[in-house]
Amino acid sequence: MLSILNGFDEKNLTLDVGRAAELCGSSRASTYRYLQALTRSGLLTPASGGNYIIGSRVIELEMLKRENDPLARVARHLIRFHSEDLELNVMLCNYYGDKVLCTDFAWTDHSIPEIYKRGRSMPIFKGAMAKVILANLSISQLKSIYAHNSERISENGLGDTIDAFMRNMSGIRSAGYCITHAEVFPGLVGVAAPVNDTEGRVLGSVVLVVSTQQFEEICETFLIDKIKEIAADIERSLQRKTMTVIAARPRRNPAYRD
Incomplete structure (x- = not known):
């Protein structure tokens, strides 16, 4: 039903x-x-x-979720603090099933149109915010995803074989961040890091959304360090909460859609 x-x-x-x-x-x-x-x-x-x-x-239900979800509550003020401090746009994402969703955002740089909305779903295989979540799923989850989405994975340059796909995911996971150029919206660059629960399972991601020009003008290492810092701040705040946050689980044998 x-x-x-x-x-x-x-x-x-x-x-x-x-x-x-x-x-x-x-x-x-x-x-x-x-x-x-x-x-x-x-x-x-x-x-x-x-x-x-x-x-x-x-x-x-959306109001109850927004006001009581531990990740959203913890990140709400942190992403706004960092956005104002950096004068850059910051977005928080999470996922369920076969969707990556914009949970919240702080849009201080209005030279970039406010194109994201809370609840907007995005393709699982495109964009830094999605790829960094994907890379931090378990090995068994990734194998299942590849088995049912090998063509889509290949189309998005994530690997023509399962070994290539797993290597690409391992590379993102080891780096602790992901950068993509114009994969979701033209002219925009995403610099994302995962947000994990206390057991190391991925809850979602946080991403800096900058223009191509900004990315060329700002030191790449600076952006990477900052997005990792924001993710770490969120994780530390989550750890201080008494409520346990449970990571989402992809559907069994999920077929992901753009």
Whole structure:
């Protein structure tokens, strides 16, 4: 039933019974009952033409997540402090399943358009913010990801074989950072570092978003050191919290999408 919610994204803001039936693999009669249950829970709202849109309960859940998620609470003030100090844009990302999401951002350099939004999903194989998360997944997770996404991995230059893919991931993991140029948006460079929990499992990433011109003018080593410092500050603050933060787990046999 909940797979129906996977039908919503920035290009698909409504769905009907037929589309919902495709998503959950059920008959139209069963799907209609699922839609009614989701509507009663507030996750969906009926719209004109027999369509459904995202319900108001989602707004409430987003507020609860934003206000009570340990990573978001800890990082909220830290990314703004560092953004103002550096006069550079800083973004916090996390992941679930097959998506990397913008969780929060501090956008102090308005010479770069404010193109990111909280909750915006991004491709798992493109961009520093995603690659640095990917590289810090477990060996077994990476092997599973490659087994079901070898073509997509090759298309994005991450390796034509599993050995090449694993070497590339190991290189990023060992370096402790990732830099990409114009992979998500033209003219922008991402400099990212992972954020791990107390057991060393990756929770998400933090990334400096700079223009190509800025990257050429600022010392690369300086940017690398700063993004590692921001990630370390977040991790230290997490360690001081009594609540345990559990790293997300990719879906079994996930097929990742751009």
